[in-house]
Amino acid sequence: MSEAEQEIEKLLGLHPKGFDLSLDRITRLLDVLGNPHTKLPPIVHVAGTNGKGSVTAFCSALLEAGGLSVHVHTSPHLVNWHERYRMGVKGGRGQLVDDAVFADALRRVADANAGQKITVFEILTAVTFILFSEHPADAAILEVGLGGRFDATNVISNPAVSVIMPISLDHQPYLGDRVELIAAEKAGIMKPGLPVVIGHQEYDAALDVLTATAERLRCPTAVYGQDYSAHEEYGRLIYQDEFGLADLPLPRLPGRHQHANAAAAIRALKAAGFIVTEAMMEKAMLSVDWPGRLQRLSEGKLMAHAPAGAEIWVDGGHNPGAGEVIAEAMAGFEERQSRPLFLIIGMINTKDPVGYFKAFAGLAEKVFCVPIRHSDAMIDPVILANAAYDAGLVAEPMSTVGEALDAIRQALSTDATAPRILIGGSLYLVGDVLSDNGTPPK
The missing domain is CATH 3.40.1190.10 (Mur-like, catalytic domain)
Known part of the structure; x- marks a missing residue:
């Protein structure tokens, strides 16, 4: 310290x-x-x-x-x-x-x-x-x-x-x-x-x-x-x-x-x-540089958990308005190269998770909901998964981001198109991810 x-x-x-x-x-x-x-x-x-x-x-x-x-x-x-x-x-x-x-x-x-x-x-x-x-x-x-x-x-x-x-x-x-x-x-x-x-x-x-x-x-x-x-x-x-x-x-x-x-x-x-x-x-x-907002990870420790060739993006947007612009960006990427989209999301309890998730209905294949470390205000991953379900998404709770990445890798066949993965829902989660990945802002 x-x-x-x-x-x-x-x-x-x-x-x-x-x-x-x-x-x-x-x-x-x-x-x-x-x-x-x-x-x-x-x-x-x-x-x-x-x-x-x-x-x-x-x-x-x-x-x-x-x-x-x-x-x-x-x-x-x-x-x-x-x-x-x-x-x-x-x-x-x-x-x-x-x-x-x-x-x-x-x-x-x-x-x-x-x-x-x-x-x-x-x-x-x-x-x-x-x-x-x-x-x-x-x-x-x-x-x-x-x-x-x-x-x-x-x-x-x-x-x-x-x-x-x-x-x-x-x-x-x-x-x-x-x-x-x-x-x-x-x-x-x-x-x-x-x-x-x-x-x-x-x-x-x-x-x-x-x-x-x-x-x-x-x-x-x-x-x-x-x-x-x-x-x-x-x-x-x-x-x-x-x-x-x-x-x-x-x-x-x-x-x-x-x-x-x-x-x-x-x-x-x-x-x-x-x-x-x-x-x-x-x-x-x-x-221009703004870490943690539609930032693509190209290196780091977490990449080993992801499927080969996967795109991993992090974004700390956490309200319905942010969900809409992030979803639009993900859809825009799809126009250039079609990839299945998976979400790994953690949120705190002052936010509107259903409003955030609605922006991704019909776009994301599945949501993996994770806890946020060191936060008493985090939404339990089970409750967060229910919110994603209420927004029309398939969702599953997970213990960590690494576990969620492993689950995405295991769910895809070897000849499947490499996925696009968005990790977000909270700046606190994005901070944890950048820290764990060994790529903090400089």
Whole structure:
């Protein structure tokens, strides 16, 4: 266990791990620390149910393609806590925070909090502001943890741009059980008179809330499909906005949904005042990286369990909206090469498993349901298999991912077409898989 991980273990023993949506505690703590959140480079603040991590990755790749240094805060992590803090490097790709620097910031924040009631996420967010304020960079990208209005990152008062990505049902106990209620929470990151970019919205009710809020706050606003767009044409990505058109390579991140994510990132950086050239866009489409989201495993320890020639993909998407875009991506792969699709899924009990699984009905041959290690909130594999059955899928509980891969291998005849296997349903499961496979994010 690293020095920083030891400090976090101490904090987890003292403070609750979950969310307690309020800005009072983080505001008090930051005041003691000298308000480091007011001393950051230009900020891109990103919220949304799905796609916020991808648009964060695109924004980072675009700015780095222009030679700028970019701090990036994301959550949760997959394998190591350090993944939440990528520190900007001038002229190169950002690097995960140094362990000693991370540990020092954790201790300073914990000392400043002086044992008062707070969540670990709030402490980690204060650490973000300490790290990003004390190490110069050209830009900072902050991904919202949960919701928006009362998320700990929303102490930011003057973002260069606020970005709202696709909104669907998730975290209903915290955010509400209708998309318009969730949209209202996400819209809470908008600031009066400052630019807003709205990503592709499947639900008109969500879009109506977002545009009405932006209009009320008199925010300069760009909406996907109205003010900017992207589509595939002859194997290229065509991006268009009021400033012109760009003919680009398809994004390195697979799935048609990434076209809209790339477009939102381009438009957001323009709204924030950054110069975004076509050369930067081209380079970013080919260099963008976002581990654990439609990531293909090509090497590692788990490959030995899989059938020969199998494709193995991991994706941490876990709500119905994510299920739809992942299923669409899997179906798109089928067009290029027909393979039977198997799912290995683990989920936690705050999610909607039936809603997630419905997207794969008629597409997946079988679902193997597995536990998530070290999670009291995991759905029992037997119960999860019943949810898959209710969604119209054939399902079976398994003890481990390795056991599920073995079962797929044993079920296929030697002359069968090598399968496509999706492991997902939870970022926690994907983190376990990447760790076991020996391929953690770097």
